[in-house]
Structure formats: structure tokens, C-alpha cells
Amino acid sequence: MKVFNIASIPGDGVGKEVVPAAQRVLKAVSDVHGGISFHFTEFPYSCEYYLEHGQMMPDDGLVKLKDFDSIFLGAVGNSKLVPDHVSLWGLLIKIRREFEQVINIRPAKFLQGIKSPLASPKDFDLLVVRENSEGEYSTVGGRIYRNEEEIAIQNAVFSRKGAERAMRFAFEMAAKRKKHVTSATKSNGIIHSMPFWDEVFELTAKDYPDIAADSQHIDALASFFVTKPETFDIIVASNLFGDILTDIGAAIMGSIGIAPAANINVNGKFPSMFEPVHGSAPDIIGKGIANPVGQIWTAKMMLDHFGEEELGSKLLDVIEDVLKSGILTPDIGGTSTTEEVTDEIIKRLKAL
Missing domain, CATH: 3.40.718.10 (Isopropylmalate Dehydrogenase)
Incomplete structure (x- = not known):
């Protein structure tokens, strides 16, 4: 046993x-x-x-x-x-x-018996793979000055190792599911970290030719979670983007009280x-x-x-x-x- x-x-x-x-x-x-x-x-x-x-x-x-x-x-x-x-x-x-x-993993699934706030929910079953160690939640930064002169600096830290590790995890999971990975990005507004994230995703995707891969900007992606969640399989995202998307995932299921999560040591x-x-x-x-x-x-x-x-x-x-x-x-x-x-x-x- x-x-x-x-x-x-x-x-x-x-x-x-x-x-x-x-x-x-x-x-x-x-x-x-x-x-x-x-x-x-x-x-x-x-x-x-x-x-x-x-x-x-x-x-x-x-x-x-x-x-x-x-x-x-x-x-x-x-x-x-x-x-x-x-x-x-x-x-x-x-x-x-x-x-x-x-790695943080959070599923969102249409469960029979629970009323989704979506007007016409379809049978969605998606999984967000969130990079869980760096990104926007780094501790690099600080505060200086006081009163109206005060400045707060928060640095997002993205490493090739951390990004690729999350992306490979996402592709491996997609291979067991519907063979589709979507990357959450914002490279049209965040000038350094997100183009870097996109480049690593494109390179990583080449190692998984049998799995469909696409990138979507986080603002559009958040809206698609509400309007057409059934079109997604695996979503890979940075620490902050993954955090936000997974709360939307819990909301469209009908309650945050039913949503699970896993923090994975690989x-x-x-x-x-x-x-x-x-x-x-x-x-x-x-x-x-x-x-x-x-x-x-x-x-x-x-x-x-x-x-x-x-x-x-x-x-x-x-x-x-x-x-x-x-x-x-x-x-x-x-x-x-x-x-x-x-x-x-x-x-x-x-x-x-």
C-alpha cells in the first residue's frame, strides 16, 4: 500500500x-x-x-x-x-x-448544477498555468522620499528559465488534453518584459509542432474568458496575468468557493x-x-x-x-x- x-x-x-x-x-x-x-x-x-x-x-x-x-x-x-x-x-x-x-495551476470548468453568471454558458473546460516565482510579483524595488515627493518603484523580473519552464509545463499538459496553448501577453503596451515573454513562447512552441499555439493580449483575453471560454484549453501566463485570469475563471464557474489550485515544485x-x-x-x-x-x-x-x-x-x-x-x-x-x-x-x- x-x-x-x-x-x-x-x-x-x-x-x-x-x-x-x-x-x-x-x-x-x-x-x-x-x-x-x-x-x-x-x-x-x-x-x-x-x-x-x-x-x-x-x-x-x-x-x-x-x-x-x-x-x-x-x-x-x-x-x-x-x-x-x-x-x-x-x-x-x-x-x-x-x-x-x-508553477501554479488553476482549472475552470462548467459544472452541471451550478448556475454560471454567463448568459449562455457553454461546456468550457480550461486550465491556467501561471508562472509562480517571479514576474510582476518580484520583491525588487523600493520607496524613497516622503509626502508629495514620494516615489514607489516596483520592478517586474522575467527570466528565460522561469518563462520557458512555465511554458513547457503548459505544452506538456496540453498534450494530454485538447492540444492547444494560449499565451497571455501585453507586448503592445509593456515594452520590455512582454516582447521577451513572446519570444520565449514562440521558441518553445517550435518544440511542440503537434500542439496549436497562439498569443493574445491580456485585456482581450480577459474579455474572451467571459464571452467565449469554451474556445480555450491551456493558458500560460505570467504571475500577475495568471492571477487575474484565474479569478475570472472562478467567477464564470459561479463561485470562487469551488475553485481549486496547485502550487507545483517541478x-x-x-x-x-x-x-x-x-x-x-x-x-x-x-x-x-x-x-x-x-x-x-x-x-x-x-x-x-x-x-x-x-x-x-x-x-x-x-x-x-x-x-x-x-x-x-x-x-x-x-x-x-x-x-x-x-x-x-x-x-x-x-x-x-
Whole structure:
């Protein structure tokens, strides 16, 4: 039997509600499969931890996490307690950077049972591959002067290695899907980094002659996500552009509460991290109505990462079947609780 050791970080807010729910689902998956099991070790790193210790995780926090097979994260942030830039850079982004999780993957799919805000949604199924280590989110820059003379400088950093790595990852994924990669660019307005990005994309595409490749400016691409999302397969994007596009992807699905994400380490030195896109949702903490689908779909992505793609596909089918039957949390138009949705997914998994 294969045993996967998972570092569980429920984090803040509803993360503490949906992570246990998703762990119950993974337990059901292992019961159905019989050949795999999951061992979870929970870590209390969160804004509450910060208030007690003055940091989001201990000095040896990364050392404690580095030997796990993966990290299963719930939500980070409570701006009433800790400024967002402190909580994110002290935990989520720190793990991403230090563990070289250079690729971020976020799917968007039309799910039966969920009402999309699109007037006439078609059967879209797309995946954004986001460069996750540099680009517009670099830490290069600073501020000088004060008052009306103050200047803030933020430098975007693009390396050939980082851009090409994300692009090759996108092409490899497209080879398993609909064989189409779209690059998000803005070379008509950003004079240095985006023409560089385009050149690397064109060169990389030549190594994948069987995969269709095109580039689209980010403003048009964002509008096409709304008007014709069914035309896309894999989209590869820089850190900022990928961040924006994936939130649009979550919106056209019908709720950010169902959107999953994966932060992938590609060199095998450190664990990858899996997290839903939604935040800590402080307005519904403790009400028992947090949508567990985002975290459970995130578990599906973790199964894929472990090579259990068939199991992952079955889990997503069960999720969609439950949604289609009208068992929905309030954020997507239903009246079911977190526990009721989770229980039904587990029930149908065990009936396979």
C-alpha cells in the first residue's frame, strides 16, 4: 500500500472547516481504492498563531514541512487581526518561494448544477498555468522620499528559465488534453518584459509542432474568458496575468468557493502545495455553510499530482453529480451545509 504523508495547514477562517471535510473525502477515496492511504499531520500556522508568536510560522517551520509528500492548505488571512501582506508573505508566499513551487495551476470548468453568471454558458473546460516565482510579483524595488515627493518603484523580473519552464509545463499538459496553448501577453503596451515573454513562447512552441499555439493580449483575453471560454484549453501566463485570469475563471464557474489550485515544485526537492482559491471568508465562520467543493477539488488535484489521475477523475465526477442533484451550499444557490455536501460526496464515492 502507498502511504502519502500530508502536512495539513487549515490556516484561518473557513479553512478550519473545509480542510477536515476534504480529509474525510480523501479517507473515503482510500477506502474505495484500497491501495493507497493518507496520513495527515496538522500544523497550526495561521493569523492566530501570529498573534501568539509574532510570526505566521516558527523559524524552523519550513524544515518541519519539507519532508512531507505534499502540503494541504486551507486559507490564509484575517485582515482584522493581521495585515494581509504580513499573513501572505509570512506563510503562503514564503512556502511557495522557499519550496520552489514555480508553477501554479488553476482549472475552470462548467459544472452541471451550478448556475454560471454567463448568459449562455457553454461546456468550457480550461486550465491556467501561471508562472509562480517571479514576474510582476518580484520583491525588487523600493520607496524613497516622503509626502508629495514620494516615489514607489516596483520592478517586474522575467527570466528565460522561469518563462520557458512555465511554458513547457503548459505544452506538456496540453498534450494530454485538447492540444492547444494560449499565451497571455501585453507586448503592445509593456515594452520590455512582454516582447521577451513572446519570444520565449514562440521558441518553445517550435518544440511542440503537434500542439496549436497562439498569443493574445491580456485585456482581450480577459474579455474572451467571459464571452467565449469554451474556445480555450491551456493558458500560460505570467504571475500577475495568471492571477487575474484565474479569478475570472472562478467567477464564470459561479463561485470562487469551488475553485481549486496547485502550487507545483517541478524539481522534486520540496513538496508541492494544494489550496483552494477562496479566502478565509470571515463573514461565515462558524455557520457551517462554507462550500467544501473548492477544497475537495483541490484534493482531486493532489491525487493527480500523485499519479492517481483515474481516482481524481472519479472524484470530480462525483462532485459534479452531487452538485447536479441540487445539494449545494448557499453561495451557489442552495441550502445545504458543509457537512451535508461532504457526507453526500462520501456516500456516492463509497457506492462506486
